[in-house]
Amino acid sequence: MKVPVKVDGRELTLSNLDKVLYPEYGFTKAEIIDYYSRVAPVLLPHLQGRPLTVKRYPNGVTGQSFFEKNAPDHTPGWVRRANLPVPGSTKNRETIDFAIVDDLPTLIYYANLAALELHVPQWRVDEDGQALPPDTLVFDLDPGPPATIVECTRVALMLRETLKEEGLTAVPKTSGNKGMQLYADWDRREEPSAYAKRLAQLLAKEHPGEIVSVMTRKLRPGKVFIDWSQNNPAKTTVAPYSLRARERPTVSTPLTWKEVESCEDPHDLDFTAPDVLARVEKRGDLFRRA
Structure with missing residues (x-):
């Protein structure tokens, strides 16, 4: 019809x-x-x-x-x-x-x-x-099982502080799948992929038990992979508020930092389309950056 x-x-x-x-x-x-x-x-x-x-x-x-x-x-x-x-x-x-x-x-x-x-x-x-030229910097945080988005939130907080020291303000969102992403407005101080890689490597060196900065699968169980390569101009990242193709209509959902700080269970940051519409009605666009 x-x-x-x-x-x-x-x-x-x-x-x-x-x-x-x-x-x-x-x-x-x-x-x-x-x-x-x-x-x-x-x-x-x-x-x-x-x-x-x-x-x-x-x-x-x-x-x-x-x-x-x-x-x-x-x-x-x-x-x-x-x-x-x-x-x-x-x-x-x-x-x-x-x-x-x-x-x-x-x-x-x-x-x-x-x-x-x-x-x-x-x-x-x-x-x-x-x-x-690129106007956004993104870090994709991907948990290697048995790690979950809970471990991603811990890494996100570390990354937020590192970016803050660099003069960049990060905003978080779920991937709508298993992990999450951090975004920051990009001032083009250098090539974004190289910059993001350097920060990911720095954090992996400081926290080797929690973070990896390379894609090698065998190194990732129980750790969070900081995927810096999404900054390659040829690559894309799921948009905020996009649906994801999972069993349920989950959404890549913008978060508050308070939600990131208090996350203790993967379900805490699991949002479906109806959840997101209710959040937007109550809070507006949490991903809006000045």
Whole structure:
């Protein structure tokens, strides 16, 4: 069944609204579209100007999925796009037409494609679609079992202090999966990936029993891997307020530092779409940076 709708003056056709995309939770495509439409006021500022990579789940989280960078051929003409070089593309393409999610109609268009996960880089494009220098620094904290997000919070607090000493203010969010991320506005003092790597190595050296700064799997059990490589301009990180494709519709959720400091159980920082909408209504955008 197809349903024509008008979103901020743009005409869209929504389909399969009753299709369950999170079977264990009973969360339907209509509820996904509703979530993204309601969270849009706080989500869009973190997507605007950033080339979009989506992870689509047309048959739900238990079915086949695929990453999509290139805007599909059927993308409406009103969706903003930026043609950008992609060195080392696995599909031997020199450039890709990325969508830029600047408005609610574009966000709903992608939600209707079952683009559950929204990933963006740490840089934006200008009005002409040309890439700008990175404006954000990110650290992805990934726990090696049996470590959990609880251990990540301890590392996040160490990293917050290190960044503070460097004159940078960090803001935390969950990954919506097992770990969490810290972001800071980037002043371009040097190449961000090299800078982040140096800080990760410093903390790993100071706390070898808790932290690793290399991806080697055998070194990671029970420790937190500080992934500094997300600052590579070719890489993306899940956007704040994006859904994740897990058994439940969890969300990459902005946190307060008080929540990070008091976390004692992984469930303390486990938020679903309804939880996040309630948080936003009560607290606004915790990820907003001055």
